[in-house]
Amino acid sequence: MVNIIQNVLDLIGYIGEAAFSFPTSILLVAVGSLLILFSVAVFGYLTAGAVVDLLIPESLGRPPQQRG
Template identity: 60%
Template sequence: MASIIQNFVDMANYFADAAFAFPSSILLLAMGAALIIFSSLVLAYLTAGAVLDLFIPETASRRPQQRG
């Protein structure tokens, strides 16, 4: 378990070193993180919708038919 924590610490140090290597590196790193976060949120939204669709019946959102 300690090696996993050490790997995360090392990863943070590597990203920090890469971010400050060139002036544009911070911008590129931030844009990459934003793209990953955005795509993960879209996937989570679509997955939640699919799971809810399994459990909510089709007639839950329909109004009863009116006669006449």
């Protein structure tokens, strides 16, 4: 567990070094981070919707449909 925490801290340091090495690198790191954050948020939203749809039936609180 300690190794994972140290690796994450090292990763943050490496990303910081890369971001400040060139003037445009900051912009590229920011855009990449936003794209990843957006993708994770959309996937999480879709996953949460699928779980809710699986657990809660559509007919909850509705009367049965009448035929004919």
